[in-house]
Amino acid sequence: MSIDNTSLATELDFDTPAAKRLRKFRALKDKSASVGIAFGGISVIVAILLIFFYLLYEVAPLFHSAEIKQWQANGQAAAPYEAPGRGKTLYLTMEEQAEIGLRVTDQGEIIFFDTRTGDILQQQNIPVPAGTEITSFALASDASRIFAVGLSDGKVLAMKHSYKSTYPDGKRVITPFLEFPFGEEPLSVADSAVTELALNGDEEAWRIIASTEQGLALANLSFDENFITGEVETTVDTEALPKLRVPVSKLLLMPDRRWLLIAGNDNKLAVMDLAADGSETTQILDASTGNITGFSLLLGGNSLMVADDNGGISQWFLIRDDKNIWRLKKIRSFEGGTTAINGMSMEHRRKGFATIDTNGSLRLYNSTANRNVLTEQVVTGTASTIALSPRSNALLVEQDNKLSFWLIDNEHPEVSWDALWGEVWYEGYQEPDYTWQSSASTNDFEPKYSLMPLAFGTLKAAFYAMLLATPLAICGAIYTAYFMVPALRRKVKPFIELMEALPTVILGFLAGLWLAPFMETNLTGIFVCLLMIPAAILIFAFAWASMPKHIRYLIPEGWDTAMLIPVIILATFFGLWIADGVEQVLFAGDMREWITTELGINYDQRNALVVGIAMGFAVIPTIFSITEDAIFAVPKHLSYGSLALGATPWQTLVRVVMPTASPGIFSAVMIGMGRAVGETMIVLMATGNTPIMDINIFEGMRTLAANIAVEMPESEVGSTHFRILFLAAFVLFLFTFMVNTLAETIRQHLRKKYGSL
Template identity: 40%
Template sequence: MSITSIPVHFSDNRRRAIDRWVKRIVTACGVGILLLMLLLFFWLIWVVLPLFSTPGVQVVASQQLWDKAPVLAMGSDGPLGWRISRNEARFIPLDGQPAGPALALQGKPDGVAQSADHHSLLLNMQGDLLLMQPVNGEWRFPLGDRPLHLPQGAVSHMALATLTDNQWRIAAQTAAGIVLLTLDNSNRVGQILLPQQQADRLLLSPDGSVLYTSEGRLLRVWQVSADGAQLRETQTLTEKPQSLHLLAGGRTLLIQDTRGVSQWFAIAGPQGPRLQEIRTFNASAGASLIVTESQRRVFATLNAAGEVSLFASKQPGPIVTRKLAPGVQAAAFSPRGDTLLLERAGQWQRLRLDDPWPDFSWRNLWQKIWYENYPRPDWVWQSTAAGDSYQAKFSLMPLVIGTLKAASLALLFATPLALAAAMYTAWFMTPGLRRWVKPGIEMMGALPSVVIGLIAGIWLAPHISNALIGVLLLPLVLAATLLLCGLLSPRLPARWRQPGYEVLLLLPILLAVTLFTLWLPTYIWPNIGERLAHYEQRNLLVAALAMGFALVPLIFTLAEDALFSVPLSLGQGSLALGATPWQTLTRVVLPGASAGIFAALMIGFGRALGETMIVLMATGNTPVSEGGLFAGLRALSANIAIEMPEAAAGSAHYRILFLSALILLIFTLIINTVAEVIRQRLRQRFSQHEGQG
C-alpha cells in the first residue's frame, strides 16, 4: 500500500507581520539603549568640560579720572569704584557715568591700611589714625570723623583687622614701640604695648589673632589675645622682604623679595605651630605690585613692563598671564574676583577675569598637594568645612583607592565561595538536591543592597569587633577542616559515602567548627577590636564581607551556567576513558567553561565597583588613602551619593562629583571591554582545542 504525500501550503501573513514588528521593536529598543548610554556619556562630559576651560583676561573699558594725585587706596563695591588720594576720597561709577562730589580730607594722609575683607580702611593722617568705610556710595566713619591721636606718638606703619561689624583691631608702629588697639563704636576696649619693638612692616590676620612684623631679615609672629601679645616665633629670612600679604582665610602668608613671591603657612610641631616655607611661585620674580582677592586664595602680580599674572595657592606657577601697557600704579580686585581694576596715569582700566575655579587642575586630582597647615603634601578629599577660612581639597586618589580596595577584597572573598558552590552543584550534587540549593543561592541576590549594608553596619560590625581573631582565623580553620574531612571520608561506612549526600554530613561539621572558632577567641580575648589602636568598627573588612555576600549569587549563577554550557559529551568521554569526576572537572570542564567563568568574575568586579549602599553604610565613609584591613574608606559611588545633594549647582564641587562619576563609568567600560576581549580569546582557544581533539 503506497502512501501519497499531500503537499500543504501554509501561509500566515498575520504571524509574519507580527514577527516583523517585534523584530523592529526589539531593534529600536536596543538602539535606544545605546543612544541613551551615549547621551549619558556626553552629558557627563558637557558638565565636566568647563573645569578644564582655559582662564582668560579681557580688557573691558577705560575711563579718565578727575583727580590726578597719586592713589593711596582703591577698590570697587558693585557698580561703583572708590579711590583715595592725598587730596580727596571719591566714588566713581564704573559704567562711565559722571562721578559724584568728592569728600575733602582734613589733612594729607600718608598711607592707607585695609582690612582683609577690604571693607574698612585705616588712614594715617600725618601720624594720627582715621577709620573709614566705603558703603553703597557713602563714606562712613565708625570711630568718628576726627583722627585718633595715640599718646605713644606719631604712627609710621599700621595694620587693620575687622573683628566684628563694630569692632576693630589696629596695630601701629610708634616711637615707643608697637601698639595694639581694640576699638569699637563707642570707646577704646583694650590696648597692648610692645615696648621697644620696631618693625618695617605690620600685618594682622583677618581675625586679629596673629600679628606679623618684619625688621630687616627678621620676621616675627605674635599671638594676640585680650590678655596680651606673646612672641610665638622668629624667622630669619634669606632676604629682606619687599612686602607681606595674606591670602583669603588668613593662613597663607606671601613674602615678596627679589627671588619672587614665596608661600608660607604654619605647621604644628613640638613647640606649637611654626611657619614653614612651602614654595616660591614660578615666574613671580620682578613684580612691582601684588594684590590679593578677599574671598579666594588668588593673587595677581604686575611688573613694570605691564605684565599681569594670576596665581592660586595650590598652583606652582601662574594660571594666566596677559601683557598690558606699562605704567600700572595700583590695582584692586572686585569682591567676586571676576574683575581687576587698574590705575595708570590718571586713568582706570578694567579687566574681566574668566577664571571661576582657580584652584582646580587635573594635577590636583591625582598628585599630592601641600594644603594649608598640613605637615606634608598628601591626598585629601575634604569638600566642606564649618569655618569660612576653609580650603577646598578635591583629591580623587583616596576615593579611587577606597573603591579598588573594597571591590578587590570583596571579590577575593566571594570568588572561592561562589566558584566552589558552582562546581559542586553543577558536577557533584544530585539533581534532586540541586533543585533546592540553586534557587536558594540565587534568591540571595534578591536582597536589596541597602538591607545588606544596614545589617553589616548595625549588627555585623560590632560582632566582628568582638570576635576579630576568630573571624581572621576562620578561613584557615575551615580549609583545614575540609582537608581533614577529605582524608577521613574513605573510612566512613559505604552507606554514608553515597555520591551527592556527603554535604549532609559536612554541613553540620563546618557549622560546629565555625561557631567554635568564633566563640573561643571571644571567650579568651573579649572585645579585642576595641583594644587595637587603629581599629575602626566600620572598616574595610566589614565592607568586604558584606559586599562579598552580595556578589556570591551573581558569580555563582553565571559560573554554573558556564559549567553547564560545556558539551555533555566531553565530560562523558573523559569519564569513559577512566578519568575520575574531579579530574574530568579540572582538566576538561573548567577549561571549556573558563571564558564564562572569567566573564562572571569581571561582571562581579564591575558590580562591586559600582556598589553604593553597602560601602556607604559599612565603612565609616572616611576618605583616606592609607590604612589597612581595619581602617575605614570611602568609594567613588558612595561619595557621589553623600555629597551630590549638598553640592551647589555649577560649583567646582558639583562638577568634580560629575567628573568622578565619569571616571567610574570609563573605568567600568574599560574593565568590561578588556574582560570581553580576554573572554573571546579564551573561547577561541579552547574551541580550537576541542576541534582538534
C-alpha cells in the same frame, strides 16, 4: 507496491492559504525579532553614549581657560577715564556687584564712583585733625572691608566702607556709606608719625601695630557696651615692641593677632610672635632674590603672598618644625614673568590672586591648584594699582592716574591635574597630602578636591568584597555545576540566585546597624570562626569518608553535602563560645585594644571588613550564577571522553572543564567587580565615609559612588564642587568601561585558546 504521486503532492501542498499565512506570519515574527533586537542593542549603545556625552558636557567647563575683556559701551571697548579725586591711590576696591568703586587717596579723599564711567557718586574727606597728614595705610581684610590710616601725629583712624541696596520702583539702587567701627576720633597708638601700619581682629578685640622711627608700637583695643545707653566705649592699651633687626617696609598682622609679618627693604622677611615673652623676632628669612614689591595675606589670613622685582611670586605659611616650634615656610612658587611685579590683588572668596608687572601683563593665579589660569596684556606700560571685585568677575586697573574696567570669566580656577590627583600642601597641614574636603563652615575655607582618596576607597572596597566573594562564588559554582546531583542543584541554584534580588539598601542597613556592632563586640570570635569552619569541614569530610560503607550508603549519593550545614552552624557557635578564652590568652582580654596599642592599627566600627562581608554577600550571586552556567554549559562529551581515558573527576575538572569554561568564569569575575566598584548603598551605610588612604582592613573609606550620593544633593548647581562630582562620575564610568573592555579582550583570547577542546 506503487505510490500515487498525485495524491502525495496533494497531501503535501505547501501553497495552501493556511501555509502561506503561516509563512507570512513566521517571516513577520522573524523580521520583528530582528528589528526589535537591533533596535534594543542600538538603543543601549545610544543610551551609554548619551550618558558619556552628558557627563563630558558637565565636566568640560572645569577645564575652560579664563578670559578677560575690557568693558564695552555701545559695542566698543570703553576708553580709560580719569581716576576720581586727587592724589596717589592708597586703596582701590569695588562692592559686591562691581558697579561702585572706592578710591582712597593720600590726600585724605574717599571717593565712591561708577566703575564703568568714573562718575563720582559720593565724595568725602577723612576726618583728619588739623595740622596732621596721612603717612600710612593698612587693610584688615577684604572680607571685613575695614581699613585704617596712620597719621603724622602717631594716631590711627579706622573706617569701614559699606553698601545698602534698596529697590524703589523695582529698580536696584546701591547706596555707599562710611562707618567708623572704633569711633570717629583717631586712636593714639604711637608718639611719632606712623610710617607703616597693620591691624586685625574680630567682634571682641582688635590689635593695631604701628611702625615709627622709634620702633614698633602695639595697641590692643577692647570694647565695652553701656547696657543703659547702648553706646560702645573703646579702650586702648599700648605698649612698645622690641626693635627689629630688619628695616620695615610693610607690616601684616594675621587674623589670630599673634603673628606679625614684616617685609624688609633688603628682601628680608621677619616673623614676630606677639604671644611670646618679650615678643621676640622668631625668624628672619630671605624671602626672594629681589626686592619685595608685593606683600599680602591670602583669603583667610593664613598664607602670605610675596612678590618681587624679578617677577618671582611665592606662598608662605606657618607650620611646626621637628621641635614643635612654629616656623614660616615657603610652600610653593608660581610661574610668572621676569619683570618686576608692582601690583597684587587678592580674591575675596577664593584662594586666588592677580598680579600685574611693569610691562602691563596681568596674571591670574590659584594657590591651591598652583596654577596660572590667565596671562594677558591689559595695558601698555606700567600700571600702578589693580583691584579685583568681591566675586572676582571684574577688575579695575589704574595707570597714569586713569582707570579701566575689565570683565573676567574665571569660574573654576581651583581645578588642575595636581589638585585632583597629586599631593597638595594645604594651609594648616604639616606636609603635602591627598585630601577630599569639599565644604566647611567658614568662607575662608580652602576647598580640597583630591579624587585620589575616593578612587583609593573605591578600589579598596571592591578588593575586600572580591576577596571574600570570588573564591566562595567560584568554588560553590564548580561544586554545584559539576559534582552536585541534579535534584539538589535544582533547589540550591534558584535559592542563591534569589539572593541577588535582595535590595542593597537592606544589606547596607543590616551591615551598618547589626553587623558592624556585632563584629566590634565579637572580633575575636569572627577570626576564630574563620579558622574553625574550614577545619571542621575537613575533619567532618575525613570522618565521613572513613565510616563504614553501610553507614555512608544510608544517605543518597550527592545529598551528603547537606550534612555540612549543621557542621558549619555548630563550628560557628563553638568558635564564638571559645572566643572569650582565646581573647584572654592571646590578646589580654581585648583584641581591639591589642590591635591598637601593640600593632598601632586604628579600629573603626564601620570598616573595610564589614564592607567586604556585606558587599561580598551582594556580589556572590552574580559571580555564582554566571560561573555555574559557564561550567554547566561545557559539553558533556568532553568530560566523558576525559573520564574514559582514565582521568579522575578532579583531573577532568581542572584540565578540561575549567579551561573550557574560563571565558565565562572570567566574565563572571569582571561583572562582579563592576558591581562592587559601582556599589553605593552598602558602602554608604556600612562605612564611616571617611576619605582616607589607608589599606588597613579595620579602617573605613569613601568611594566615588558613595561620595556622589552624599554630596550631590547639597552642591550648588554649576559650582566647581558640582562639576567635580560629575567628574568623579565620569572617572567611574571610564574605569568601568576600561575594565569591561579589558575583560572582553581577555575573554576572547581565552575563547580562541580553549575553543578547540
